[in-house]
Amino acid sequence: MKKLLTLLLSLMIVFACSLSAYGEENNVELSLEQAINKALDHSVLLKNDKSEIEKMDILFNDVSSMLRYTPVDLSFNPSDTNLFKAFYSTEFEKKKAEKKYDNDRKQVVIDVKDKYYSVIASQKKLAAAQVAWEKSKIKLLQTQARYKVGLATNANLAEEEANEAAAKTAVMDAQAKLDNAYGELNRLLGEPITSKPKLIDMPVVEKKELDVNEQVNMAVGNSFEMWTVEESVNLTSRLRLFERFYDVGDYNYDQALNSLSDSKQELRNKTQALCLNINYLYEKYNELQQRKLQYEATLKQTKAMFAVGMTTKDNVLQVEYALKETEAGQIEVASAYVTALDTLARLTGKELGDV
CATH class of the missing domain: 1.20.1600.10 (Outer membrane efflux proteins (OEP))
Structure with missing residues (x-):
C-alpha cells in the first residue's frame, strides 16, 4: 500500500x-x-x-x-x-x-x-x-x-x-x-x-522528379559557394599584374585554380548526395504513412475490443504508443525532406520551393 x-x-x-x-x-x-x-x-x-x-x-x-x-x-x-x-x-x-x-x-x-x-x-x-x-x-x-x-x-x-x-x-x-x-x-x-x-x-511532402545530373550542373553553375570560388580565381588572375614578383602572382593563380577544381568536385558530391537523400526521404515518408494507417486501424479495433472486455488497457496503450512514435518519425522525415528541397533550391540558385 x-x-x-x-x-x-x-x-x-x-x-x-x-x-x-x-x-x-x-x-x-x-x-x-x-x-x-x-x-x-x-x-x-x-x-x-x-x-x-x-x-x-x-x-x-x-x-x-x-x-x-x-x-x-x-x-x-x-x-x-x-x-x-x-x-x-x-x-x-x-x-x-x-x-x-x-x-x-x-x-x-x-x-x-x-x-x-x-x-x-x-x-x-x-x-x-x-x-x-x-x-x-x-x-x-x-x-x-x-x-x-x-x-x-x-x-x-x-x-x-x-x-x-x-x-x-x-x-x-x-x-x-x-x-x-x-x-x-x-x-x-x-x-x-x-x-x-x-x-x-505541418510539413507538406510532395513528390519531386529530380534529374540528378541536371541538379548537379545547376549547383556548379549557380551556387553562391561556387560563385565565390570562381570570382576569387578571376580576382587572383587580375591581381597578377600588380604583384611585385610576377611568379608570385602565377603561384597564387595556380593555387586558386586548384581550389576551384576541388570545390567543384566537393559541390558535385554534395548535390548528388542531397538529391539521392531527397528521393530516399520521400520513400521513407510513404513507408511511415502506410505504417501509420495500419496502426490507426489497429488502434480502432483494439479500442473496440477493450470496450467489450476482450483485451486489456495496456494492449490499447501499446498500439497507441506505436502510432505516436510513427507520427513523430513521419514528421521528422517530412521536415528533413522539405529542408533538403530548400537546400537544393539554394544551391541551384532558385527561390525556395521552386525545385
Whole structure:
C-alpha cells in the first residue's frame, strides 16, 4: 500500500510539472510564415550582412574615386599598384557581400523550418513517452496485484518497478528535449526562451522528379559557394599584374585554380548526395504513412475490443504508443525532406520551393 501511495504521489508531481511546462503553449498560435518573418527581422547575421553591404559601398566608392585609368597590360604606373589591387579586391568584396545576403536569407528560412518542425516532432515524442509511461504504470499495478496473491515473484515486481522508473525518466527526457526545441526556435525568432506558442503548420511532402545530373550542373553553375570560388580565381588572375614578383602572382593563380577544381568536385558530391537523400526521404515518408494507417486501424479495433472486455488497457496503450512514435518519425522525415528541397533550391540558385 505504501508503494502504491508513493507511486500515485510521484505521478501527481510529474503531471503537475507537465502542466507547468505546457502552461504557455496554447496561448498564442504561430504559423510557419509568421515564424519566418520574425526570424528574418531578428537575424543578427542578416543585419551584419546589410552593414557589410553598406560598408563595402563606401569603400568601393572611395577607391573608385581615386582611379584615373584602367590598366590593360604591364604599362601602368608602379606607384598605382596598391591602388589597383585595392580597387579590384574591394569590387569583389562588394559583389560578394550582396550575394552573401541573398544566400544567408535563404538559409535563415531553412533553419526556421527545421526548428519549427523539430518542435512539433518533439511534441509527438513526448506524447508517445507519456503513453508508454501510462502503460508501464498499469503493468506495475498488475504485477503488484499478482504479487499479493503469490502469482508474481520479487524479481517480477522489481522488473516492472524498473520499467516504470525508466518510462518516467523517458517522459522527463522527452519534456526536456521539447523545451530545448522551443528554445532553439525562440533563439532564431528573438523570443524569450520560455515562450511556447502553438505551432499550427505541418510539413507538406510532395513528390519531386529530380534529374540528378541536371541538379548537379545547376549547383556548379549557380551556387553562391561556387560563385565565390570562381570570382576569387578571376580576382587572383587580375591581381597578377600588380604583384611585385610576377611568379608570385602565377603561384597564387595556380593555387586558386586548384581550389576551384576541388570545390567543384566537393559541390558535385554534395548535390548528388542531397538529391539521392531527397528521393530516399520521400520513400521513407510513404513507408511511415502506410505504417501509420495500419496502426490507426489497429488502434480502432483494439479500442473496440477493450470496450467489450476482450483485451486489456495496456494492449490499447501499446498500439497507441506505436502510432505516436510513427507520427513523430513521419514528421521528422517530412521536415528533413522539405529542408533538403530548400537546400537544393539554394544551391541551384532558385527561390525556395521552386525545385
